[in-house]
Amino acid sequence: MSTQQEVAEDRPAPVVTLDFVGSRTETEDVTSKLSVESQAALRQFSLERMTGYGVDYADAVEVRARVVEGQDWRSAATELAEVCLRRVESATEVAGTPTRIGYLRRASALLRMSQMMMLCDTAERRQIFARAAELYAQAAALSADRVRVTVKTDHSPLAGWLIPARGTAVASALVIGGVEGWGMDFDSIGEALAARGVDALMLDGPGQGETRLTHNHYLTDHWRDAYGRAVDFLAERSPGRPIGFIGNSMGGSVAMAVAAQDTRIRACVDNGGIHAPWHVPPTMGTFFSKMVAACGTEDPDRAMNVWKTVTPLADGPNAGYPLLVVQGGKDPMVSNDLAQILLRGAPTDDKRMVVFSDGNHCVYNHKHDRDALVADWVRARLCGLPSPEITN
Template sequence: MKGTATAFLVGILVLGAQLSSASENGDSREKMFCSSAAVYRVFQDDEFHFQLLRQLSVTSYGGADINECLITASRIDPGDFESWYLEWFAAAESVHQIADESLEKGHNVSARDAYQRASGYYRAAEFFLHGNPVDPRILQTWGKSRECFRKAIDLVPHPVEMVEIPYENTTLPGYFLKPDPSDQPRKTLILQTGFDGTAEELYFSQGTAAVERGYNCLIFEGPGQGGVLREQGLHFRPDWENVVTPVVDYVLTRNETDPGGIALMGISMGGYMAPRAAAYEHRIAACVANGGVYELNYTRDFSPEEMYALINYPDEFDAGTREAMKNDTSLRWSIEHGMYSFGVDTPHEFLIKSQEYNLKDCVQQISCPVLVVDSEDDWMMPGRAMQLYDALESPKEYMLFTIEEGAGEHCQMGARRLSNQRIFDWLDETLEGCQKGS
């Protein structure tokens, strides 16, 4: 009886911590989302709403089509992970078939467009499967996403090369994008995702935008991400400088790279990884953290009582957390994917591991200019961007995207063109004069 009561109490505490970390000054969850209430929502479920918006976001770069997404979403039972998988997988299979038929008939542009969309829909389908890390559909569905993307890049107008980057005793997968086939040295953006993205998704969200502006762009996946997690079984590590330095080494082996014009951009949790790497890797000329993260630490808003339960009653804490997960889609997904990508078996292990991801002892070592990007309605990591900005001693700029301009969501989801315009304008101006020989 005592154990059950403790588990229930811990569950309530965990939910309280999630809500308080997402809403300052004790605002309720209902109030937290009232800012987006005027926006049409297919899903009232907050996580499903955000993930649909995420897929819609790449429409302007060819990664989705609006009504394909909306029709698919209309068939999904809100909050039901299996329904989400089945409907997105069906949509992906349908568009994949269109791509194959178009390619067979020699309609290369149509095939490219369909392969790109199918890649994104397979990615979306796989997203909520990680509660069972041995589910064979994870590798199968993610693999189809990558397969479609790799068929598409053979048909795009600019060069895209699949690369393998030497890393410790293995390699990291990536894509090297160029504006044209020449080996002319250019500014080169190293682009990395965060907690749950893939390299293929980044091609549509930021990679194409870089190439349009005359950059080379190396998109890579590290431990805990994409194929490095799913195929190689490597999990996240807090010392991300040891991931990025081999990537910079690789970029500098290429004739197309201007050594004085290397920039690093991290998205979401990548907003921790990029500045962490920049603290140790001084060949980086500019760093973009979107959104900025000073410390990942998912327990940072826990009360003393919650921390006591986490440390001293881990079994009860886990039981309470799992009970709370049944009624909160975002909490369930965050914990399940966190355990999967961090390589642990229990919620308390994941939360404790997250405490290792911080810049406390190295932020002062960053010397390059840093753009810290924030979003007004970022309920996933509220307050972390300003915390990073305040701690930086290097040249820095704080860029806030607002609800009013339609860009207030985490990582400006739903406002890709506006986000890229402002961020790349800053990067253009910051790297000006850094090209080789200037």
Template structure:
């Protein structure tokens, strides 16, 4: 009887955690707020707020090119991060002729929004940003960079909005169900079954009001014809390298490349990749700013 009671209590506790606790870890990450601005790095900039169709205010920086502008670049961070993490690379990008726009994604940093949706709403935010850039710099093409979740949003945006001319995608996943299962197993240290992590994901979708099983960058890749560079670490413990291989195979782009960082994990590619990684990263963007330069 005691064992039965303990078993039932364990089941009840597990149900409570799976239904009312774990889903929030998926859709409501801790907010990282940093106070640096582009001025910290000696760059002129325009602070702005992008207001989405549902009234969410996205806190953004617009940093104009320091040479004659040839292209726009949108930069998207990953889960639990913020726009300021990219400020160290912006000076080199503006010197190449990029106007750079970066913002705290929904439910991150200084932006509004209670929950994120892994691209379901965020791809519309990207389209809003393109509208803003086209009004700011008529005639200039726009590309996109995204890391981790930002990469998943970028892939969905490339398929959703043909105004995006190219994408640099780092360390991202092929579908939300698969990555949720992998994260659940790694973080719990338990061999959680797929049905359980799917249940938690579905509960997260109900709370945040979006269909999480529709988040499938792999399907988006099949509709992408723009040039794409995928970058992934071959020892990524968060999002395995097999995700990059699947995405690369699915891309419909004639101009596509997969660059693998040897011994690279999820968040150390700049350190582990060294100069060859920098050459691949900036080399692609140099080529794109030349290819997609001043519009006729």
């Protein structure tokens, strides 16, 4: 053995340890000692739901572990976002572009998750969400696969992200979230649509996301006009192209209500909506409070009067539109019975429901299968093709 080899073997190789709290057991005995907000956050935002909103799996595990250890939800998510941003800064200029894109999107998702338990539109919340949107925009500039969009209305504008179709576009689609979980959070559906030749507008509708927190555009009696302008945007951008509307959670109720009235909507997907949003009781706690906040008021009666105008079962000039209802068989918020009421009452005979037997709300726990199902069905219906076969 040469002297050089001996020296090399004696010199220890560098080892870098990345420290994490790691997964923690979330027993009732442990979580019952946490703050009321921390218990609610852990209960409402499962691993599946967090990853469904774009949070990386490892980040979701770490946020929950830190909260179990006693850290508050907001600071746990924010600190992890800062870790991601430090990794963005350390990435090389050229070879590190994919790395920067990934960490920018992770940081954005973590910041969006950090404000989920904030019920009031405070200056701090607005600042957090604006920063999350800016990081998402920085990633979009690097990836060049989506662009920021502003849709003008008679009131304040709507904010969104357009994910253009790969290759030749054959159709367009509007995608919205619900009371919580907004445009950026459901971008996986937009990406699935774009991969199949469908331009996807990931929109923050009235009372949602940047539209609300940046432009002060809430859910009011004028919400139908606002969505009409979003459909105008797609129709004017690509004249003659068929348009679909996909709504997630309470956004599914909105999508159906719009589809029945607007003859330009050629296909509609409801993923987790209900037939009568105003039936949500105050006993649903934070969710009910968020429904009220979406209307820009603290008056529950005033807010529910607005929600009463969201009528997914109402007839209209576009009755008969193709409808796909996606339902989680284990959805704790929307039971199978409620889903059946919505399906039976929808003003169209061209409808079907797909149930994921163990699916949670919005089927976050089958994200890729859900996205493929929705995107394949939307493309087929918009392009006049046979509906795809669905097999177990």
